[in-house]
Amino acid sequence: MFSAFYDALYLNFVKDDRWHYLTNGLKVTLIVTLFSALMGVVLGFVVAIIRSTYENTGRMKIANKLCGLYLTVIRGTPVVVQLMIIYFVIFASVRIDKTLTAIIAFGINSGAYQAEIFRSGINSVPKGQFEAGRSLGFNYGQTMVHIIMPQAFRVVVPTLCNEYITLLKETSVAGYIALEDLTKGGDIIRSRTYSAFLPLIAVALIYLIMVLALTKLVSVLERRLSRGTRR
Amino acid sequence: MKKLISAALILTMVLALAACGSSKGGSDTGTATKGVLVMATNAEFPPYEYHEGDKIVGIDAEIAAAIAEKMGCELKIEDIAFDSIIPEVSSGKADIGLAGMTVTEDRKQSVDFSDSYASSSQVVIVTETSGISSLSDLDANSVIGVQTGTTGDIYCSDEFANIERYNKGMEAVQALSQGKIDAVVIDSEPAKVFVAETSGLKILDESYTDEQYAAAIRKGNTALLENVNKALSELKSDGTLDKIVAKYITAN
Numbered sequence: 504m505f506s507a508f509y510d511a512l513y514l515n516f517v518k519d520d521r522w523h524y525l526t527n528g529l530k531v532t533l534i535v536t537l538f539s540a541l542m543g544v545v546l547g548f549v550v551a552i553i554r555s556t557y558e559n560t561g562r563m564k565i566a567n568k569l570c571g572l573y574l575t576v577i578r579g580t581p582v583v584v585q586l587m588i589i590y591f592v593i594f595a596s597v598r599i600d601k602t603l604t605a606i607i608a609f610g611i612n613s614g615a616y617q618a619e620i621f622r623s624g625i626n627s628v629p630k631g632q633f634e635a636g637r638s639l640g641f642n643y644g645q646t647m648v649h650i651i652m653p654q655a656f657r658v659v660v661p662t663l664c665n666e667y668i669t670l671l672k673e674t675s676v677a678g679y680i681a682l683e684d685l686t687k688g689g690d691i692i693r694s695r696t697y698s699a700f701l702p703l704i705a706v707a708l709i710y711l712i713m714v715l716a717l718t719k720l721v722s723v724l725e726r727r728l729s730r731g732t733r734r
Numbered sequence: 735m736k737k738l739i740s741a742a743l744i745l746t747m748v749l750a751l752a753a754c755g756s757s758k759g760g761s762d763t764g765t766a767t768k769g770v771l772v773m774a775t776n777a778e779f780p781p782y783e784y785h786e787g788d789k790i791v792g793i794d795a796e797i798a799a800a801i802a803e804k805m806g807c808e809l810k811i812e813d814i815a816f817d818s819i820i821p822e823v824s825s826g827k828a829d830i831g832l833a834g835m836t837v838t839e840d841r842k843q844s845v846d847f848s849d850s851y852a853s854s855s856q857v858v859i860v861t862e863t864s865g866i867s868s869l870s871d872l873d874a875n876s877v878i879g880v881q882t883g884t885t886g887d888i889y890c891s892d893e894f895a896n897i898e899r900y901n902k903g904m905e906a907v908q909a910l911s912q913g914k915i916d917a918v919v920i921d922s923e924p925a926k927v928f929v930a931e932t933s934g935l936k937i938l939d940e941s942y943t944d945e946q947y948a949a950a951i952r953k954g955n956t957a958l959l960e961n962v963n964k965a966l967s968e969l970k971s972d973g974t975l976d977k978i979v980a981k982y983i984t985a986n
Contacts, residue, residue, distance in 0.1 A: 694887070
């Protein structure tokens with residue numbers, strides 16, 4: 504029983520240096536997740552500002568319409584379809600780095616979700632805070648930066664981190680454009696050894712460990728942020 | 735601590751379940767008794783198997799239907815990813831794998847193969863405008879597209895550094911025609927179909943490897959293996975096999 508298990512381990516991970524598929528894949532997964540999360544923050548922040556500015560002041564009507572369209576389209580279609588559209592349709596006949604393609608696709612996708620998270624954070628701050636800021640002589644921008652944002656930030660962090668955890672797992676479809684991320688690495692091992700169990704369990708465990716680490720990080724961060732707030 | 739214990743328990747349960755899955759049952763009598771022959775294939779591989787309307791057709795599909803008829807059972811075709819076909823067969827979810835699958839030593843470790851029913855070769859597709867005119871023009875800098883887990887993938891991975899592994903052969907060809915990669919290595923018959931349907935592509939005269947197609951059957955299921963081989967030899971001798979191939983592949 505154990506020697507069979509040992510043989511399977513050897514076949515799936517050691518022979519022909521197959522574990523490289525997992526480590527290289529992990530690297531790609533992390534790079535794609537990190538940079539698409541960053542791109543998503545920027546995109547999401549801009550979109551959220553535009554949307555809430557329109558809601559509060561009625562300015563930026565056209566920009567708000569465009570942002571609404573972006574949110575509808577991106578949130579209404581599966582990310583794997585968006586990924587393939589970007590690779591095979593938008594970048595048709597361009598030799599573009601696939602990691603970059605994936606970052607763009609997942610960044611645009613995550614941006615839509617992060618925008619809504621930011622907006623809900625801004626909306627969660629009571630209107631009175633806004634009015635208080637204005638009555639102290641702050642203009643709209645100053646009120647946003649000095650009064651609303653710091654309070655919204657605290658509300659947003661846990662939800663935002665959940666979005667990053669989702670994003671990390673969603674990048675597993677990158678294999679559709681032949682990008683060798685963690686999942687595809689496991690698939691390649693599977694296609695060489697014809698065994699499903701070990702490669703898939705190994706991939707699952709690696710994702711699980713990353714998610715657990717992220718979750719731990721979030722709870723620490725949350726505790727830090729709630730320090731000094733009265734409940 | 736409690737969390738740790740429950741996590742350990744869950745892990746034990748998963749491993750115990752997995753142990754059940756991989757244990758090889760001793761009472762395999764083939765499928766003829768059940769009356770249904772389940773065939774696993776990847777129907778993205780014309781002319782061997784592809785979707786036409788709501789049906790899966792092609793050489794493999796018709797050969798399997800003919801085998802099933804000889805064995806007196808009904809054929810059920812399952813369309814899955816190519817690299818999942820062998821696990822599907824070896825775990826007993828499917829009885830037989832026909833997917834333009836080449837017999838290789840590595841695959842023989844996991845499944846038994848029937849007698850070969852077709853011969854094929856791996857060919858190289860390039861764009862008409864590329865400077866590649868023979869195999870020797872492919873070098874360490876060439877980016878080669880393949881379908882994950884095919885023999886083209888396995889052989890090229892040993893020889894070339896830049897391999898892009900697509901889930902479908904068609905996607906590799908699409909990437910080639912968009913100039914994202916330099917060449918595609920794939921089986922000759924689907925290659926002909928892909929080139930015929932995409933403008934600006936050609937197949938190199940020199941083939942990459944030559945190989946034999948056969949049906950994959952779960953290891954140790956000798957009853958089914960013998961039945962399939964018997965049906966295949968009958969189909970060969972009465973000319974049905976040639977007729978099926980000729981229907982899909984026009985000689986050139």
